[in-house]
Amino acid sequence: MIAAKGYRGGLLALLLMSGMFPSTAQDTNRFEQAYPQVQHISLQTLDQNNASVQFDSAALHLFVFLSPECPLSQNYTLVLNNLEKKFGKELKSYGIIPGRAYSIQEVRQFAGDYKLEIPVWIDLKKELSNYLQATVTPEVVLLNKKGELIYRGAIDDWVEKLGQKKVKARVHYLEDAIKAYLDNKSVRVKSTKPVGCLINEF
Secondary structure (H helix, E strand, C coil), X not given: CCCCHHHHHHHHHHHECCCCCCECCCCCCCCCCECCCHHHCCEECCXXXXXXXXXXXXXXXXXXXXXXXXXXXXXXXXXXXXXXXXXXXXXXXXXXXXXXXXXXXXXXXXXXXXXCCCCEEEECCCHHHHHCCCCEEXXXXXXXXXXXXXXXXXXXXXXXXXXXXXXXXXXXXXXXXXXXXXXXXXXXXXXXXXXXXXXXXX
16 A cells, blocks of 8 residues: 555545535646547556456447545446446446555455446556546546547536535436436536546555
8 A cells, every 4th residue: 555544544534625516617727529549548457457348339438537545436336336227238337446545455345335236447557537538526527439429527406616515416417427428418517527536646
């Protein structure tokens, strides 16, 4: 484990970002049309094997950036499992742990404790995280099988800003984008600003 738990815990309060503003306009700093190199980036499985994404018959591929110690990453595991149950045949989901801050044992425990039903892979060099321009956890990037960007940002609007949550989410950005794409409809909100724990430099 690269970073001590005490160090991470002491900084946890500083790792939250606020602000989540849905937009249909392209964010020229972070929003790209396609990510064709995703399949060439090597990741590590929880069995410590190398793995890479394969754009096959699945219509959509979902990358969810997670951190074992981030409370929002923990809170959203149920939502992710529900999405897997609803769309598992047409959607391939990947839980991505950026960097080397957590040992393989810690990541396995996180996946087991929260009964994640999607594969969890470690992005040791943060190549995928940087390529997809992920900044916080949880943050999602939804691509089609051509690598074209369908949606990126927050899972829903449950967290409005730092320390402020609704009783329950009212707008389900990610699920709405998945449904619209699979129904051959226009995705109305293509990008939102996620709220969560900053991806660290390890």
